[in-house]
Amino acid sequence: MFEICAEPRSLEGLTWLSCYLTTPKHAAMYYSILTVLGLLLAVVPPILFLGFAGALARRSKIAPVRWLGVGYTSIVRGVPDIVFFLFFPIALDQAVEYIRHKIKCADVLEPVYQGNDFVVCQAAKMPLGIADQFYHEAWGFSLAVITFAIVFGAFTANTLHGALNAVPKGQLETARAFGMSERQTFWRVHMPQMWVYALPGLSNLWMILIKATPLLFLLGVKDIVYWAKELGGMKTQVYTYAHPDWRIWYFGALLVFYLFLTWVSQRAFDRIFARASRGLSVAS
Amino acid sequence: MKKLLLAAALSALATGAAWADTVRLGTEGAYPPYNFINDKGEVDGFERELGDEICKRAALDCTWVTNEWDSIIPNLVSSNYDAIIAGMSVTAERDEVIDFTNEYIPPSPSGYVGLAGGSVDVAKGIIAAQINTIQAGHVASSGATLVEFASPDETVAAVKNGEADAVLADKDFLAPIVAESGGMLAFIADDVSIGGGVALGLRESDGELKAKMNTAIDAMKADGTLNTMLVKWFKDAAPQW
Known part of the structure; x- marks a missing residue:
């Protein structure tokens, strides 16, 4: 990066350190912070959407919709995360490629499953084999967003379902007594009061989500924990910057990073909670 | 639309x-x-x-x-x-x-690396190896206690911090690590040919x-x-x- 870094082996002390910390490999680690934050921001809308859909489905008056809601939350919550993260993205990836193969390469006669091999034609690859590495990573990231959304959506659905039930019946009866329609009751009374009951559960889920981001590596996305492990390991002279096992420092930095993230989140949730409970006597 | x-x-x-x-x-x-x-x-x-x-x-x-x-x-x-x-x-x-x-x-041969100066019986001790490698398979069948790690780096770290008595890996991978350990690590047993x-x-x-x-x-x-x-x-x- 800097001119003085051209000959790293001749450097010492702080100069060496500053050159070391600005290698392209370290830049990749700093960039992965954005990957983690990007994932956290990208998954919130689909999580909330699936959460609401699941919670409302469970309250539906139509039995099959209700079964769907209960089925979704029960199955996804029951399967261990790591199993889900190993299985689902590969299945989704193969499903997408399988469909593309059927559409684009209808003339290819060889079966897609040949023994252990899953082989689709070049045109059906997702992303295409010739695509830049960036697209491969973006595709992996998208699979990650979908998987996280489905898993955490189920937990959110359960939290929201509980919160909707926790709003005192008297509130809803009063709303009806004022002449509000079903819909008005839901949007003007039920929903605003629901948040007070949902927020503690949602803040828990958010904290768990922050700590679950290293699962990204299972999906082939290189996150900050992967880089800390990779950079911190012992480096022999074959590397330009040789050093002993420094993982303790890298994991120390990770500790600070995650604590900072959770601390900021907790403050934000405190504010949201204060706002959601304005004018309500039920929340103490 | x-x-x-x-x-x-x-x-x-x-x-x-x-x-x-x-x-x-x-x-x-x-x-x-x-x-x-x-x-x-x-x-x-x-x-x-x-x-x-x-x-x-x-x-x-x-x-x-x-x-x-x-x-x-x-x-x-x-x-x-x-x-x-x-x-x-x-x-x-x-x-x-x-x-x-x-x-x-x-x-090419695989080698056992442990702390220099220690006496370890590689047929009985706790041996680190990377998961799903031929070395892990060898340790499992040798009678020693196998501890597996996801990455090669962690297998060596396990020996340094005492979690394992020795690590079994390709000699070509271990040689530079031993050479640069400043005398801390050494090849402690005969090489083995596997795979x-x-x-x-x-x-x-x-x-x-x-x-x-x-x-x-x-x-x-x-x-x-x-x-x-x-x-x-x-x-x-x-x-x-």
């Missing part, structure tokens, strides 16, 4: 350049000097040089991807990349699932790619380039053809 958008999106996906023969080479990137991520963040090492040379000779357009060792075979068979070039020894079990090219490193040589792993349905790569590897053996490369990366202990 929605249908129009969908159609536009589909046709955008359908067009695209003619498919060149892009071959994606999958490696671990954590096993110096075989393969590692250098400080520029690129794949480097013996296998990088070898892979690039094979692609040049076979007129293939190659790109490099890294993948965790533990899932390196499943991701090959589901076509996330087209070849494994990660110091993988040919074994009968692996050969059932994937196909191998001709070997590019002859069978065959090292080759590229391919999907069993990929016969054409296998033929191309074999031609390139054989040519490199014949004209001595492969031997020169082995000496460059593995120094004195380099196995030779």
Whole structure:
């Protein structure tokens, strides 16, 4: 990066350190912070959407919709995360490629499953084999967003379902007594009061989500924990910057990073909670 | 309107350049000097040089991807990349699932490394090895207690912090680590020969790619380039053809 870094082996002390910390490999680690934050921001809308859909489905008056809601939350919550993260993205990836193969390469006669091999034609690859590495990573990231959304959506659905039930019946009866329609009751009374009951559960889920981001590596996305492990390991002279096992420092930095993230989140949730409970006597 | 958008999106996906023969080479990137991520963040090492040379000779357009060792075979068979070039020894079990090219490193010994000066019985002690390697298989059947780790680096760290008595790995990987440990580590037992040589792993349905790569590897053996490369990366202990 800097001119003085051209000959790293001749450097010492702080100069060496500053050159070391600005290698392209370290830049990749700093960039992965954005990957983690990007994932956290990208998954919130689909999580909330699936959460609401699941919670409302469970309250539906139509039995099959209700079964769907209960089925979704029960199955996804029951399967261990790591199993889900190993299985689902590969299945989704193969499903997408399988469909593309059927559409684009209808003339290819060889079966897609040949023994252990899953082989689709070049045109059906997702992303295409010739695509830049960036697209491969973006595709992996998208699979990650979908998987996280489905898993955490189920937990959110359960939290929201509980919160909707926790709003005192008297509130809803009063709303009806004022002449509000079903819909008005839901949007003007039920929903605003629901948040007070949902927020503690949602803040828990958010904290768990922050700590679950290293699962990204299972999906082939290189996150900050992967880089800390990779950079911190012992480096022999074959590397330009040789050093002993420094993982303790890298994991120390990770500790600070995650604590900072959770601390900021907790403050934000405190504010949201204060706002959601304005004018309500039920929340103490 | 929605249908129009969908159609536009589909046709955008359908067009695209003619498919060149892009071959994606999958490696671990954590096993110096075989393969590692250098400080520029690129794949480097013996296998990088070898892979690039094979692609040049076979007129293939190659790109490099890294993948965790533990899932390196499943991701090959589901076509996330087209070849494994990660110091993988040919074994009968692996050969059932994937196909191998001709070997590019002859069978070379594995070594036990422990703390210098300690006395460890490698047939009874606690031995670290990387998961799903021939060394892990050897330890499991030797009567010693096996502790497995996901990455090669962690197996060595386990010996340094006392979690394991010794580590069993390819000698070519351990030699520079022992040399640079400042006397802390040493080879503590006789070398063992396990498994065959090292080759590229391919999907069993990929016969054409296998033929191309074999031609390139054989040519490199014949004209001595492969031997020169082995000496460059593995120094004195380099196995030779």
